[in-house]
Amino acid sequence: MIGTIHELPLPKIVIPPCSQGVGFAFKNKNVQETQDIIPGDANGDGKVSISDIVYLITYIFKGGAEPFPPCKANVNGDNKVSVGDVVYLINYLFKGGPPLNNGCS
Numbered sequence: 124m125i126g127t128i129h130e131l132p133l134p135k136i137v138i139p140p141c142s143q144g145v146g147f148a149f150k151n152k153n154v155q156e157t158q159d160i161i162p163g164d165a166n167g168d169g170k171v172s173i174s175d176i177v178y179l180i181t182y183i184f185k186g187g188a189e190p191f192p193p194c195k196a197n198v199n200g201d202n203k204v205s206v207g208d209v210v211y212l213i214n215y216l217f218k219g220g221p222p223l224n225n226g227c228s
């Protein structure tokens with residue numbers, strides 16, 4: 124029984140050079156992060172709308188899911204996610220308020 128193991132053909136595994144693999148993964152990661160961060164897009168659906176206000180209220184007051192990354196919900200730029208960002212977002216969307224700050228920059 125043990126002798127038959129040595130007769131099995133070994134699969135050929137080709138490992139690419141480390142520099143190629145690491146560089147490729149790193150580049151993709153950067154593109155992903157750049158595309159995902161839209162200031163005010165708390166629910167991550169790719170646009171800023173009333174849904175993000177609802178999402179933020181649920182997060183802040185009802186223990187809902189945290190925006191990812193949290194910094195993109197910091198639209199008033201005070202380095203924290205709070206009811207102030209909800210008010211800022213409402214002003215921006217419905218009252219022509221100042222543009223949203225990029226809390227992640």
Ligand SMILES: [Ca+2]
Pocket residue numbers: 163164165166167168169170171172174175
């Ligand atoms: Ca959104």
Ligand SMILES: [Ca+2]
Pocket residue numbers: 196197198199200201202203204205207208
């Ligand atoms: Ca804030």
